[in-house]
Amino acid sequence: MVMAQSLFLTLKQTHPSCRIDVLAPDWSFSLLARMPEVSNKITMPVKHGEFGLLARWRLGRLLRAQRYDQAIILPNSWKSALAPFFAGIKIRTGYIGESRWGLLNDARKLDKTLLSMTVQRFVALGLPQTSPKPPAYPIPALLVGTPQQHAVSQKFDVDRTTKILALCPGAEFGTAKRWPIDHYADIALQKLTQGWQVWLFGSEKDQAIAAQINLACNNRCTDFSGRTNLAEAVDLMSLAHTVISNDSGLMHVAAALDKNLIALFGSSDPNFTPPLNSKAKILHLNLTCSPCFQRECPLYPPAHEAHAICLAGIKPEEVIELIE
Numbered sequence: 001m002v003m004a005q006s007l008f009l010t011l012k013q014t015h016p017s018c019r020i021d022v023l024a025p026d027w028s029f030s031l032l033a034r035m036p037e038v039s040n041k042i043t044m045p046v047k048h049g050e051f052g053l054l055a056r057w058r059l060g061r062l063l064r065a066q067r068y069d070q071a072i073i074l075p076n077s078w079k080s081a082l083a084p085f086f087a088g089i090k091i092r093t094g095y096i097g098e099s100r101w102g103l104l105n106d107a108r109k110l111d112k113t114l115l116s117m118t119v120q121r122f123v124a125l126g127l128p129q130t131s132p133k134p135p136a137y138p139i140p141a142l143l144v145g146t147p148q149q150h151a152v153s154q155k156f157d158v159d160r161t162t163k164i165l166a167l168c169p170g171a172e173f174g175t176a177k178r179w180p181i182d183h184y185a186d187i188a189l190q191k192l193t194q195g196w197q198v199w200l201f202g203s204e205k206d207q208a209i210a211a212q213i214n215l216a217c218n219n220r221c222t223d224f225s226g227r228t229n230l231a232e233a234v235d236l237m238s239l240a241h242t243v244i245s246n247d248s249g250l251m252h253v254a255a256a257l258d259k260n261l262i263a264l265f266g267s268s269d270p271n272f273t274p275p276l277n278s279k280a281k282i283l284h285l286n287l288t289c290s291p292c293f294q295r296e297c298p299l300y301p302p303a304h305e306a307h308a309i310c311l312a313g314i315k316p317e318e319v320i321e322l323i324e
Helices: 004-014 026-032 053-064 079-086 118-125 146-156 181-193 204-216 230-237 249-256 316-323
Strands: 021-024 040-043 070-072 091-095 106-108 164-168 197-200 242-246 260-264 281-283
Touching (some): 004 118, 021 026, 026 230, 053 079, 079 091, 091 118, 146 230, 164 249, 181 204, 181 316, 197 204, 230 249, 242 249, 260 316
Parallel strands (some): 021 040, 070 091, 164 197, 242 260, 260 281
16 A cells, blocks of 8 residues: 555646545555545455455445546456446556456556566556556655644653654564564664664564563563554654564555665565665565565474574674664
8 A cells, every 4th residue: 555655646746636536445544544645535345355246336336426537456356347347437447467358448468577566567557558667656655744643642652752763573474574583672672772762563463573572672662563553553653763674564654654764575575565765774685595475484494483594694783783
């Protein structure tokens, strides 16, 4: 969703008066609310992986009343193109994907050699087929105002007088994308000793990892994992000075908040979905076995939480050097 903002910005650049409505899962609405380019948010009534033909038909009938000029369909699945088709939207743009001829009438063939990055693929769909490739892409920028920062500061009673280091140790995809817990703890201890605050971010699924990091720091960190919704996490992260993150959704959020970001890549490819901000520093060992895009390291059995050498080989000292 963060990378999709580059498409929204491109549409506003080429068609300043256009109205952009986004059909998406409810969980993403807090991100969309921080994108001034988006006019309306529409709930996707079908869960990920569900076919839900009748629900998609009903959605299409609802969308028909809005008389949209164009639908840009970012997912490549066949079913994702059904609602715009049922809505009778005049121009239905997307990559051919799962043989979507007919459902799309502005079907694009994806050349992965020209469009190597996800963000380039999104932005290209908002431009004419004849446009030069790869396209330039605007940098995502989530807008968090002073009122939101004040409200979240009051709710969680946070101290804003000293520097804040935000750690994002989770990665829902799997262990092969997680930097070792003890590495995160080493960084946290050093910065706490220097008078920084250390905040831990993540979902409920990341609470065990965050708790281990905090325990190694004698519980001196502020652990927000599982305590915030996405909107609150975004607003809290906007207060941080520096963010360290695995390749995850929160990494892209930090980049879109214009934070000093250190992004740790292991099994994934930093050339495919990098953080889209010039401030971001990427650490990646470029081993011959990576990127493997596996959830767990296929070479080394998971003896502990972060076993992959492509991540374990990135030392805390390298990260500290980038912070300083």
